[in-house]
Amino acid sequence: MALNTERGKVAHLLRRATFGASAAQIDAATQAGLSATIDEIVSAGGDGAGVESAIPRSAFDFTKPADCIRYWTQRMVTVNPGFQEKMTFFWHGHLTSSLRKTGGNSQYMINQIDTYRRLALGSFRDLVLASAKEPAMILWLDNIQNRRGRPNENYARELMELFTMGIGNYSEQDVREAARAFTGWFQRDGQFLFVPNQHDNGSKTVLGYTGNWDGGDVVDIVVRHPATSTFIARKLWSFFAYPDPEAAVVAEIAGAFSQSGYNIRDTMRAIFTHPAFYSDKAYHALVKSPVEFGMGFLRSLEAKTDGAALAGVLPVMGQTPLAPPDVSGWPGGDEWISTTMLITRYNFVTGVLRLGADQPTYIDVAALLRRRNLTTNDQILDFFVDLMVDGDLSAAKKQVLSNYLVARDDGTPGSFTLDDRTINNKVRGLIYLLAATPEYQLN
Amino acid sequence: MQNRRDFIRNGLVALSLGVTAPAVLMRTAYAKPAAAESLRRQGVRTLVVIELAGGNDILNMTIPYADETYYRVRPTLGIKREEAVVISPELALHPALAPMAELYQAGHLGIVQGVGYPNPNFSHFRAMEIIKSGVPDRYEPIGWLGRYLDLTAGDEVFAGMRQGGTMDHALRAGDTPVPVVQTPQQYSFQTDPRYAGDRQNRLNAFNLLNSGDANGRAMVPLIQDTAQAAYVSSRELAQMVSAYQTSVNYPQQNGLAQGLKLLAQVITADVGLQVGYVTIGGFDTHAGQPNQHRTLLTQLATAVQAFQQDLDVHGAAGRVMVLMTSEFGRRVAENGSSGTDHGSATSYLLVGSTVKGGLYGRAPSLTDLDNGNFKFTTDFRSVYATILTNWLNADATAVLGRPWDTLGFVA
Numbered sequence: 001m002a003l004n005t006e007r008g009k010v011a012h013l014l015r016r017a018t019f020g021a022s023a024a025q026i027d028a029a030t031q032a033g034l035s036a037t038i039d040e041i042v043s044a045g046g047d048g049a050g051v052e053s054a055i056p057r058s059a060f061d062f063t064k065p066a067d068c069i070r071y072w073t074q075r076m077v078t079v080n081p082g083f084q085e086k087m088t089f090f091w092h093g094h095l096t097s098s099l100r101k102t103g104g105n106s107q108y109m110i111n112q113i114d115t116y117r118r119l120a121l122g123s124f125r126d127l128v129l130a131s132a133k134e135p136a137m138i139l140w141l142d143n144i145q146n147r148r149g150r151p152n153e154n155y156a157r158e159l160m161e162l163f164t165m166g167i168g169n170y171s172e173q174d175v176r177e178a179a180r181a182f183t184g185w186f187q188r189d190g191q192f193l194f195v196p197n198q199h200d201n202g203s204k205t206v207l208g209y210t211g212n213w214d215g216g217d218v219v220d221i222v223v224r225h226p227a228t229s230t231f232i233a234r235k236l237w238s239f240f241a242y243p244d245p246e247a248a249v250v251a252e253i254a255g256a257f258s259q260s261g262y263n264i265r266d267t268m269r270a271i272f273t274h275p276a277f278y279s280d281k282a283y284h285a286l287v288k289s290p291v292e293f294g295m296g297f298l299r300s301l302e303a304k305t306d307g308a309a310l311a312g313v314l315p316v317m318g319q320t321p322l323a324p325p326d327v328s329g330w331p332g333g334d335e336w337i338s339t340t341m342l343i344t345r346y347n348f349v350t351g352v353l354r355l356g357a358d359q360p361t362y363i364d365v366a367a368l369l370r371r372r373n374l375t376t377n378d379q380i381l382d383f384f385v386d387l388m389v390d391g392d393l394s395a396a397k398k399q400v401l402s403n404y405l406v407a408r409d410d411g412t413p414g415s416f417t418l419d420d421r422t423i424n425n426k427v428r429g430l431i432y433l434l435a436a437t438p439e440y441q442l443n
Numbered sequence: 444m445q446n447r448r449d450f451i452r453n454g455l456v457a458l459s460l461g462v463t464a465p466a467v468l469m470r471t472a473y474a475k476p477a478a479a480e481s482l483r484r485q486g487v488r489t490l491v492v493i494e495l496a497g498g499n500d501i502l503n504m505t506i507p508y509a510d511e512t513y514y515r516v517r518p519t520l521g522i523k524r525e526e527a528v529v530i531s532p533e534l535a536l537h538p539a540l541a542p543m544a545e546l547y548q549a550g551h552l553g554i555v556q557g558v559g560y561p562n563p564n565f566s567h568f569r570a571m572e573i574i575k576s577g578v579p580d581r582y583e584p585i586g587w588l589g590r591y592l593d594l595t596a597g598d599e600v601f602a603g604m605r606q607g608g609t610m611d612h613a614l615r616a617g618d619t620p621v622p623v624v625q626t627p628q629q630y631s632f633q634t635d636p637r638y639a640g641d642r643q644n645r646l647n648a649f650n651l652l653n654s655g656d657a658n659g660r661a662m663v664p665l666i667q668d669t670a671q672a673a674y675v676s677s678r679e680l681a682q683m684v685s686a687y688q689t690s691v692n693y694p695q696q697n698g699l700a701q702g703l704k705l706l707a708q709v710i711t712a713d714v715g716l717q718v719g720y721v722t723i724g725g726f727d728t729h730a731g732q733p734n735q736h737r738t739l740l741t742q743l744a745t746a747v748q749a750f751q752q753d754l755d756v757h758g759a760a761g762r763v764m765v766l767m768t769s770e771f772g773r774r775v776a777e778n779g780s781s782g783t784d785h786g787s788a789t790s791y792l793l794v795g796s797t798v799k800g801g802l803y804g805r806a807p808s809l810t811d812l813d814n815g816n817f818k819f820t821t822d823f824r825s826v827y828a829t830i831l832t833n834w835l836n837a838d839a840t841a842v843l844g845r846p847w848d849t850l851g852f853v854a
Contacts, residue, residue: 142780145730150779154729157565157785167566172814284660316629318608325609326497326724328568337666338610338623339673340630346649347633354635394656404648409640411647425638429645432634437652438666 018082020296074307093329135187290317497727550800559788559819589616620672700746
């Protein structure tokens with residue numbers, strides 16, 4: 001339906017590839033065209049320019065978990081276009097670790113995210129190997145306890161089950177043997193530390209390959225296993241395009257992944273240029289995570305923010321960055337739909353819309369209207385329906401919103417006069433209601 | 444028959460077209476909180492599931508202290524005979540479970556031993572899918588309790604309830620929105636207090652926007668049903684919470700205890716709760732198990748103790764049964780990191796005056812193992828079938844797809 005215009009496609013791409021875009025950014029990308037926008041986002045890639053001066057790390061104390069969460073939240077809500085940051089968030093939800101198990105060293109999570117950001121669009125093999133050596137990972141999956149003669153198989157199992165091949169493609173014996181290859185892969189004071197006398201130098205057979213393997217060898221074996229290409233292709237597609245992709249689509253993306261030498265940037269380009277990415281099946285087919293919901297809300301409405309307003313409520317909304325619920329990350333999809341999760345979304349929006357210009361987070365609704373010269377109720381309704389739900393609203397629901405804009409307190413219809421009270425009550429109320437539509441929960 | 448959800452889906456948007464004053468909506472029982480009295484459903488039986496997520500080490504929870512093999516396979520982690528709380532010639536409980544030993548002596552604790560299924564899965568996630576769906580051989584998105592609710596819930600708003608942040612697979616139903624509540628404080632619709640006069644307009648519009656045509660988007664019906672359930676259940680829960688009083692002190696800083704307290708508020712309000720579900724996580728003790736496991740079991744035992752006392756005080760103990768599950772037990776032998784790796788069979792525990800206490804099922808052998816793991820002796824679906832048939836008076840075969848032997852643990 002809506003993905004048959006250039007603007008529709010560009011807006012769809014921006015919803016998926018970034019944490020949200022303003023009306024002006026959608027305009028500019030539409031002007032440039034879909035192809036040029038894909039080039040700019042994927043090929044140019046980086047969105048780190050000027051981040052350090054905009055969000056100086058010196059303003060945060062990374063020994064405090066709350067500061068770590070606030071820093072990353074502010075970074076995600078600030079950087080443009082935000083593709084690298086979104087990929088970083090994807091990898092965080094895939095190669096998980098958590099603030100809950102850093103032995104009190106929350107800065108290890110910031111260090112790990114820095115590594116993931118640096119490698120987010122490079123070689124998957126390099127990324128997996130680096131993640132195995134991240135102190136946060138070594139603590140999270142108990143590799144610190146994985147010693148010669150006393151293997152701990154937690155990391156080896158999740159490497160195979162969740163990080164690379166997926167369940168059903170290896171045996172319990174493969175897990176036990178692979179664990180031996182990671183013995184002695186420790187960390188000390190936030191640095192990877194290989195301890196030779198804790199490493200098992202015996203022969204191990206992993207997925208049919210026998211040798212004196214160490215962790216790097218096992219990473220090579222599992223990354224090259226054909227199941228990994230399929231598993232990663234399916235997970236990327238499900239996260240960025242739509243769930244339960246057709247086998248043929250997965251095979252194409254898996255082919256792009258393996259043929260590029262497991263290059264993530266090339267794989268993402270294959271996804272964003274694939275016709276199925278712009279099919280009806282893809283349109284508004286994903287449920288926004290709380291991070292996507294909150295980021296998208298603030299970014300699309302051009303909020304001024306230090307990130308704190310969102311960082312503070314993300315745990316209540318069910319998604320704390322740097323603290324996934326378990327090693328499998330956030331399940332997503334309809335797991336994001338529960339009564340309490342919807343209520344906390346609505347209440348987040350109410351809370352943000354109440355904040356005034358003197359607050360660190362503020363949406364200047366009057367300025368949004370002024371810049372577009374929007375004065376009538378119909379103009380205002382059209383603008384926000386387009387910006388917030390891509391115009392994907394039934395006539396009946398649009399009528400509900402139109403009625404709301406002119407409803408007096410007793411519910412009877414009145415008139416619409418654009419003054420401060422109308423902006424702060426009715427236009428902000430309209431934004432609230434749009435954010436509470438089922439359509440707005442979709443990406 | 445048109446149920447409330449169908450009415451909302453089909454009826455309200457039609458009302459909204461061209462109508463600015465949804466006064467009709469305001470007259471329906473739907474938008475208006477029913478009087479507390481009219482919510483009452485006397486005598487409904489409730490199952491409360493406590494999930495010990497992460498794979499509980501059953502061997503250090505219910506301890507075969509009389510078997511020397513136990514101390515051989517658990518040389519450092521084994522619970523010493525003199526510390527364990529003996530409840531039978533074969534079994535003792537972890538010292539942190541002393542309150543549950545009292546329940547056992549009172550005949551209110553049942554232990555079903557060796558619970559599992561053929562070809563055990565050692566992945567947390569797949570194992571959870573299996574025990575929560577009740578279907579081991581394929582992926583089944585609907586949970587066993589969700590299937591039960593689809594058969595029995597009708598239009599009841601609080602037929603089932605999940606305490607926590609996300610819906611649980613076990614409660615996921617085909618056509619029954621189940622309230623998911625983390626805390627009652629967060630569970631209310633907030634609107635801008637500066638424009639209190641506009642609040643009703645917003646709530647009316649909210650309800651209309653969350654009804655009617657899905658516009659071809661696959662996820663919209665689920666979101667709409669959930670949004671409606673959120674609206675109705677938040678109003679009803681607020682009434683229940685304000686009406687509830689208790690003399691029992693639930694432990695603070697104990698998430699499970701606070702979760703059970705919330706379920707007690709709903710149970711004692713008599714609103715027809717059939718299934719409550721709450722999770723305590725952290726049982727994946729690959730390393731550093733002794734302290735972690737003791738802490739968790741202490742939380743579990745003190746939470747359950749307070750819950751049982753509270754139900755007693757409210758005269759509700761006779762209509763509540765508690766089931767404790769976990770996706771698997773752990774490896775029989777301890778690992779080299781003061782922990783235990785993923786295992787297979789476990790025990791399910793049942794608590795309540797509604798339970799005929801004692802040991803059920805055959806304890807799995809500590810020596811006749813499968814690759815270091817227990818061989819299961821009782822299929823988990825027999826536990827479910829017993830609860831469905833003998834406690835909830837439901838058609839267990841309709842829920843589980845085939846008949847299973849029942850065990851005798853329902854009093």
